[in-house]
Amino acid sequence: MKLKIAVLPGDGIGPEITQQSVKVLKAVADRFDHHFEFEEALVGAAAIDLLDSPLPEATLELCKNSDAVLFGAIGDPKYDNNPDAKVRPEQGLLKLRKELGLFANVRPVKAYDKLIPQSPLKADRIGGADMVIYRELTGGIYFGEKSTAEDGQSASDLCSYSVEEITRIAHLAFKAAQQRNKKLTLVDKANVLETSRLWRKTVTEIAKEYPQVKLDFLFVDNAAMQMILNPTQFDVILTENMFGDILSDEASVIGGSIGLLASASVGKENAMFEPIHGSYPQATGKGIANPVASILSAAMLLEHFGLTEEAEAVKKSVELSIKLNVCTIDINKDNHYTTDKVGGFLEGLISEVENISINNENLNLGQMTII
Numbered sequence: 001m002k003l004k005i006a007v008l009p010g011d012g013i014g015p016e017i018t019q020q021s022v023k024v025l026k027a028v029a030d031r032f033d034h035h036f037e038f039e040e041a042l043v044g045a046a047a048i049d050l051l052d053s054p055l056p057e058a059t060l061e062l063c064k065n066s067d068a069v070l071f072g073a074i075g076d077p078k079y080d081n082n083p084d085a086k087v088r089p090e091q092g093l094l095k096l097r098k099e100l101g102l103f104a105n106v107r108p109v110k111a112y113d114k115l116i117p118q119s120p121l122k123a124d125r126i127g128g129a130d131m132v133i134y135r136e137l138t139g140g141i142y143f144g145e146k147s148t149a150e151d152g153q154s155a156s157d158l159c160s161y162s163v164e165e166i167t168r169i170a171h172l173a174f175k176a177a178q179q180r181n182k183k184l185t186l187v188d189k190a191n192v193l194e195t196s197r198l199w200r201k202t203v204t205e206i207a208k209e210y211p212q213v214k215l216d217f218l219f220v221d222n223a224a225m226q227m228i229l230n231p232t233q234f235d236v237i238l239t240e241n242m243f244g245d246i247l248s249d250e251a252s253v254i255g256g257s258i259g260l261l262a263s264a265s266v267g268k269e270n271a272m273f274e275p276i277h278g279s280y281p282q283a284t285g286k287g288i289a290n291p292v293a294s295i296l297s298a299a300m301l302l303e304h305f306g307l308t309e310e311a312e313a314v315k316k317s318v319e320l321s322i323k324l325n326v327c328t329i330d331i332n333k334d335n336h337y338t339t340d341k342v343g344g345f346l347e348g349l350i351s352e353v354e355n356i357s358i359n360n361e362n363l364n365l366g367q368m369t370i371i
């Protein structure tokens, strides 16, 4: 398959982790005989510094003319600590999502057996947790009208949703539930918010088209608690933009590290793949950032284009690296590997896999030769 992939490394650890996913995708292309073409562009603080815009026109054009976008991370503390900043890096990501029509953000969360003992949550609660969050991505309070009064004494962010916006993501979430454990939980705040009541009404109506899927509802405050108390109850979670943002960070604790959580943002015509973590400025350039979330996002890219075997190869190699403890410091505290080494190991596994039969002993051997 021929794919043109726009690479937007962005800020902080974005460039170093994205570099690893590109390595892995190149290994996939070599092994499975595909042709992936990569082209880089600026976004975020990196783009503001050079071109005064968090999403330069050339970047947007490149993304529109590519089959997929591989996104790194966005954000810089110099803007976080300045509430008066007129331009912010995050605006680049939000505009990109809107312009590309990426209305559904898909965030899978699962507990890796090996990492369960390290989780701050009790093992018997999280063992077997496996869910996917469908977060609406181009509506709600993120994109409603914003204003600050001239006297600076009040401000407003409007939250609004249309039936159409709810319907298009709801269908994707129901279809996913049909392929999984046939349970969909709508997370909202319908006891308080008008928009949430519209979500409930619309989703209840759509559920009739998916009789095999069991639909239930949770208020977001309760959902936040249930995520920690009993995460195995979830299969597919469907929710609006802001609730999805918050719940997916919370859910990352189940996976053992936020450095493992990937996401796909899809629309009618475009698709973007990005880790759910931020730019982690304190780690920039130190070689300690976990590249796995970005690499698993690349696996979601492959899946999106129907390259299932290829995506499996990437996911399998990640699972093996975790099993063998070839991990960055967030996971492997005592004997950690650098960002580049972990990426190189996964790249090596994918390229070498034909020569290495999949068993632990050989992989240990592989580990020594590849690293």
Ligand code: IPM
Binding pocket: 074, 075, 090, 093, 094, 245, 276, 278
């Ligand atoms: C995410 C991030 C973004 C969001 C920020 C960087 C704007 O937290 O993708 O979850 O809030 O959507």
Ligand code: MG
Binding pocket: 245, 246, 249, 276
């Ligand atoms: Mg977030």
